[in-house]
Amino acid sequence: MSSGTDTQTLEFQAEVQQLLNLMIHSVYSNREVFLRELISNASDAIDKLRFEALKQESLFEDDPELKIRVDFDAEQRTVTITDNGIGMDRDDVVENLGTIAHSGTKRFLEQMTGDQQKDAQLIGQFGVGFYSAFVVADKVEVFSRKAGVEPQYGVHWSSEGKGAYTIETIERSQRGTAVVLHLPQEQEEFCDGMRLRHIIRKYSDHISVPIEMPAQSGSAPQQSEEKGAEQGEEEQEQTPQWEVVNRASALWMRPKSEISDEEYKELYKHVAHDFEEPLTWLHNHVEGRQSYVSLLYIPKRPPFDLFEQKPAHGVKLYVRRVFITEDTEHLLPRYLRFVRGVVDSDDLPLNISREMLQHNPMISSIRSASVKRILDRLERMAKNEPQMYAEFWESFGRVLKEGIAEDHGNREKIAKLLRFSSTYEEKETPDVSLDDYIGRMNEGQNKIYYVTAESFNAARNSPHLEVFRRHGIEVLLLPDPVDEWLVAHLNEYEGKQLVSIAKGELDLDQLTGEQAEQEKAQREEKEQAYKDLCSRLQEKLNDKVSEVRVSHRLTDSPACLVVGEYDFGVGMQRLLQAAGHNFPAGKPALEINPDHQLIKRLDNEAEQRLQDWALTLYEQSLLAEGGQLEDPAAYVKRVNSLLTE
Ligand SMILES: Nc1ncnc2c1ncn2[C@@H]1O[C@H](COP(=O)(O)OP(=O)(O)OP(=O)(O)O)[C@@H](O)[C@H]1O
Numbered sequence: 001m002s003s004g005t006d007t008q009t010l011e012f013q014a015e016v017q018q019l020l021n022l023m024i025h026s027v028y029s030n031r032e033v034f035l036r037e038l039i040s041n042a043s044d045a046i047d048k049l050r051f052e053a054l055k056q057e058s059l060f061e062d063d064p065e066l067k068i069r070v071d072f073d074a075e076q077r078t079v080t081i082t083d084n085g086i087g088m089d090r091d092d093v094v095e096n097l098g099t100i101a102h103s104g105t106k107r108f109l110e111q112m113t114g115d116q117q118k119d120a121q122l123i124g125q126f127g128v129g130f131y132s133a134f135v136v137a138d139k140v141e142v143f144s145r146k147a148g149v150e151p152q153y154g155v156h157w158s159s160e161g162k163g164a165y166t167i168e169t170i171e172r173s174q175r176g177t178a179v180v181l182h183l184p185q186e187q188e189e190f191c192d193g194m195r196l197r198h199i200i201r202k203y204s205d206h207i208s209v210p211i212e213m214p215a216q217s218g219s220a221p222q223q224s225e226e227k228g229a230e231q232g233e234e235e236q237e238q239t240p241q242w243e244v245v246n247r248a249s250a251l252w253m254r255p256k257s258e259i260s261d262e263e264y265k266e267l268y269k270h271v272a273h274d275f276e277e278p279l280t281w282l283h284n285h286v287e288g289r290q291s292y293v294s295l296l297y298i299p300k301r302p303p304f305d306l307f308e309q310k311p312a313h314g315v316k317l318y319v320r321r322v323f324i325t326e327d328t329e330h331l332l333p334r335y336l337r338f339v340r341g342v343v344d345s346d347d348l349p350l351n352i353s354r355e356m357l358q359h360n361p362m363i364s365s366i367r368s369a370s371v372k373r374i375l376d377r378l379e380r381m382a383k384n385e386p387q388m389y390a391e392f393w394e395s396f397g398r399v400l401k402e403g404i405a406e407d408h409g410n411r412e413k414i415a416k417l418l419r420f421s422s423t424y425e426e427k428e429t430p431d432v433s434l435d436d437y438i439g440r441m442n443e444g445q446n447k448i449y450y451v452t453a454e455s456f457n458a459a460r461n462s463p464h465l466e467v468f469r470r471h472g473i474e475v476l477l478l479p480d481p482v483d484e485w486l487v488a489h490l491n492e493y494e495g496k497q498l499v500s501i502a503k504g505e506l507d508l509d510q511l512t513g514e515q516a517e518q519e520k521a522q523r524e525e526k527e528q529a530y531k532d533l534c535s536r537l538q539e540k541l542n543d544k545v546s547e548v549r550v551s552h553r554l555t556d557s558p559a560c561l562v563v564g565e566y567d568f569g570v571g572m573q574r575l576l577q578a579a580g581h582n583f584p585a586g587k588p589a590l591e592i593n594p595d596h597q598l599i600k601r602l603d604n605e606a607e608q609r610l611q612d613w614a615l616t617l618y619e620q621s622l623l624a625e626g627g628q629l630e631d632p633a634a635y636v637k638r639v640n641s642l643l644t645e
Contacts, residue, residue: 006168006169007166007167007168008166008167008168009164009165009166010094010098010164010165010166010167011163011164012098012099012159012163012164012165013098013099013100015099015100015109016098016099016100016131017163018109018112019100019109019131020131020134020161020162022112023131023132023134023135023161024134024135024161024162031135031136031187032190032199032202032203033132033135033203033275034132034133034135034136034137034181035070035079035081035190035196035199035200035203035204036199036203036204036266036269036270037129037130037132037133038081038130038132038133038179039068039070039081039200039203039204039207039211040129040204040207040269040270040273041129041130042068042081042082042083042085042177043068043083043085043207043208043209043270044085045083045085045086045087045176045177046066046067046068046083046084046085046086046209047085047322047323048085048086048323049066049084049085049086049087049147049176050066050322050323051322051323051324051325052086052147053147054322054350054351055351056148058148059147059148060147061147061148061175063084063174063175065084066084066085066209067083067084067209067210067211067212068081068082068083068207068209068210068211068212069081069082069083069211069212069213069242070082070196070200070211070212070213070245071213071214072190072191072192072193072196072214073191074188074191074192076182077182077183077184077185077187077188077191078180078181078182078183078191079180079181079183079190079191079196080178080179080180080181081178081179081181082174082176082177082178082179083176083177083178084174084175084176085147085175085176085177086146086147086176087144087145087146087147087175087176087177088142088144088146088155088177089144089145089146089149089153089155090153090155090167090169092144092146093142093144093155093157093167094167096130097130097142097157097165098165108304129273130179133179133181134161136181136183136187136190137161137181137182137183137184137187138160138161138182138183138184139158139159139160139161139181139182140158140159140161140179140180140181140182141156141157141158141179141180141182142155142156142157142158142177142178142179142180143155143156143170143172143177143178143180144157144172144176144177144178145172145173145174145175145176146175147175147176151171151172151173152169152171153169154169154170154171154172155167155168155169155170155172156168156169156170193213193214193216196213197213197216197245200213200245200246201245201246202266203266203269204246204266204270205246205247205263205266206246206247206251206263206266206267206270207246207248207270208248208249208250208251208321209248210244210246210248211244211245211246211248212242212243212244212245213242213243213245214241214242214243215241215242215243216243250318250321250344251263251264251267251295252267252283252293252294252295252342252344253293253321253344255285256283256285259283264278264281264283264295265277265278267295267342268281268297268299268340268341271297271316271340271341271342272297272299272313272340272341273312273313274299274303274340276299276300276301277300278297278298278299278300278340279297279298279299279300279388279391279392279395280297280298280377280381280388281295281296281297281298281341282294282295282296282373282374282377283295283296284373286369289365290345290346290347290362290365290366291345291346291347292343292344292345292346292347292366293342293343293344294341294342294343294344294366294370294373295341295342296315296339296340296341296342296343296370296373296374297339297340297341298338298339298374298377298378298392298396299338299340299395300391300395301395302338302395302396302399303338306337306338306399310328311328311337313326313328313340314326314327314328314329314331314332314337314340315327315328315331315332315339315340315341315342315343316341316342316343317331317342317343317344317345317357318342318343318344318345319344319345319346319348319349319350319352320344320345320346320350321344322350324348324350324352325354325357327354327357330357330358330360330363330367331343331357331363331366331367331370332367332370332371332374333367333371333403333406333407334402334406335399335400335401335402335403335406335407335414336371336374336399336400336403337399338395338396338399339374343366343370345362345366347362348360348362348363368409371407371410372410375410375413375414375417378392378400378417379413379416379417382416382417382433390419390429390431393419393430393431394429397418397419397430398480398482400414400417400418401418401480401482401483401485401486402482402485404418404485404486404489404490405485405486405488405489411489411490412493415434415490415493416433416434416435417433418433418434418486419431419432419433420432420433420437420450420476420477420478421456421459421460421476421477421478421479422437422474422475422476422477423460423465423468423469423474423475423477424440424474426460426477428456432476434448434493434494435494437474437476438493438494438496440474441474441496442471442472442473445473446496446497447496447497447498447499448476448493448496448497448498448499449468449473449474449475449476449499449500449501450475450476450477450478450487450498450499450500450501451464451465451475451476451477451478451500451501451502452478452479452483452484452487452500452502453477453478453479453625453626454479454626455479455626456477456479458479458626459477459478459479460477461624462501462502462624462625463553463554463556463557463559463560463621463624464501464502464553464560464562465501466553466554466555466556466557467506467552467553467554467555468501469555470555475501484568487500488568501553502560502561502562502563502625503562503563503564503565503567504562504563504564504565505562505565506552506553519552523550523552526550526594527549527550529594530550530592530594530599530603532603533592533599533602533603534548534549534550534592535548536610537590537592537602537610537614537617538590540610540611540614540615541590541614541615541618544587544590544618545561545587545588545589545590545618546564546586546587546588546589547589547590548589548590548591548592549589549590549591549592550591550592550594551591551592551593551594553591554591554593554596555593555595556596557593557596557621557624558592558593558596558598558599558617558620559590559591559592559593559596559599559617559618559620559621560590560591560621560624560625561588561589561590561591561618561621561622561625562588562589562590562591563586563588563589564586564588564589567586567588590617590618590621592617598613598617609642609645612638612641612642613642615635615638616635616638616639616642619635
């Protein structure tokens with residue numbers, strides 16, 4: 001077969017080399033998954049061919065029976081996985097087996113610690129597809145021919161996984177791909193029919209195309225890759241000694257009661273390209289105005305590209321068992337982009353193109369029903385399986401929060417699923433729902449209070465919390481950058497307004513009950529007493545603050561900054577500016593604490609020193625908000641001079 005021309009030796013892309021090193025030296029314990037990965041690729045290749053053949057039937061050539069074959073040769077110590085799918089040409093092979101297009105790969109590799117145990121776990125999480133062949137093989141060969149091209153444009157790829165591979169053009173009559181694994185002696189256990197069958201049943205039973213192996217009863221056909229290619233498909237078709245070893249039907253079409261958890265989990269690993277088990281799944285057979293099946297999985301851990309603009313994987317769309325496309329934008333909204341699985345429609349046209357998905361009413365209705373199912377499932381999980389929900393929230397809470405801005409129709413439902421930290425227990429792990437908060441609200445309280453900050457500690461130590469602590473009012477602590485977006489879009493929940501404690505004037509009178517009248521009188525007195533100081537400070541800070549006023553929020557801090565009720569918080573302003581948005585930022589107000597020693601002293605300060613104190617108070621308050629000073633050196637100098645005078 002190797003009538004090789006244009007033989008080239010090429011180096012792997014640096015990332016592939018790194019991956020291969022990991023594979024070869026990996027302590028990855030579950031070695032048998034190499035077969036699952038290669039069968040998974042073979043099945044994808046068959047799915048692609050079936051889809052392309054909808055438009056161009058000739059791609060089937062004279063070999064329309066799609067199948068995967070797993071063969072072995074104990075003497076030669078080889079295992080061969082053959083498919084008659086879409087195949088690859090020379091460029092495809094270089095592109096697919098020499099480089100990695102995954103956007104998340106770099107990040108994955110950066111996370112490698114050098115600790116073999118930990119790295120093996122990461123590899124498991126990431127999944128390395130084709131390269132897992134090198135977990136068991138010391139040499140891998142790929143023979144392929146793309147569907148529809150002439151036999152003389154076959155391609156042979158070969159590598160020992162050590163930095164380089166060779167590639168040559170060969171004659172190959174058979175369409176599709178064969179991967180030949182050469183096993184070292186210590187891996188010869190895999191050259192065993194029973195063992196291979198067992199692995200296929202364990203991991204690949206759900207694959208919907210037949211997976212064939214040499215029949216156990218008859219003598220195994222000693223049909224090496226080369227022999228197969230020379231003899232052509234016809235003879236292969238007639239070879240009687242092959243038998244199907246998997247169930248070869250689309251798992252999602254079977255009734256739920258007939259599918260074991262193990263089967264669900266293995267299908268997940270195939271469709272999600274994940275080595276780990278899913279957190280949970282939802283399987284629905286829908287009949288009615290349109291019929292379709294959806295099997296949607298919620299993974300355990302976020303994929304490496306969760307925050308990339310274009311995620312690599314999504315939900316697989318099938319029409320009457322024919323794979324159409326892996327969709328990342330139409331079947332589910334962006335805030336559910338972590339969901340994986342299959343939607344198989346009976347009613348969509350087989351020739352539906354990716355472009356047509358956008359405006360298709362059937363797709364929209366599948367989408368809204370799926371969103372509802374997922375949100376309902378999450379709600380049930382939150383209620384009945386709080387441990388599992390906490391795991392979900394840790395992995396995908398940040399993404400789900402985007403839904404508040406993205407999905408008006410489901411805002412209440414999503415809001416119910418949100419989890420925050422709060423001053424109730426001050427746990428950094430967010431586990432307080434808005435319903436929990438409402439359930440604990442003080443008598444007379446009709447607002448949900450929150451504070452946003454750069455970090456959990458900054459939120460928890462915010463000076464704005466002081467008055468709330470004094471009155472025992474719970475405040476939600478929101479340290480995540482997306483929280484600013486979230487609260488900008490979630491004005492109320494269950495009729496209760498969400499209010500930032502760092503914005504606008506506070507009105508807690510209703511809440512503080514009997515003390516209110518008394519406090520109010522005291523406040524007015526203090527406002528009067530500090531009126532003069534306020535206006536003197538304001539004069540000094542005219543270009544920085546809109547107003548200087550007596551605070552009702554503070555007990556321990558001398559001052560704080562308060563933005564207008566409808567302005568972005570200080571943190572959000574910084575985010576927007578960093579993202580290049582120019583917007584007229586309203587000036588904050590500076591509130592001073594009339595009971596603080598520092599403020600009490602200021603009244604008697606001379607003009608120049610008051611100027612320095614005014615600036616220092618302003619800058620301290622900015623720092624306490626996590627802000628940055630325009631001129632830190634001047635601040636340090638000023639503070640030092642105030643300290644030493
Ligand atoms: N049997 C095959 N037939 C045709 N193309 C294949 C085959 N095996 C691999 N490929 C091509 O090589 C690419 C890389 O495969 P690989 O298994 O490394 O990654 P993947 O399947 O894309 O993703 P993952 O690593 O998440 O499984 C595939 O996307 C596919 O284009």
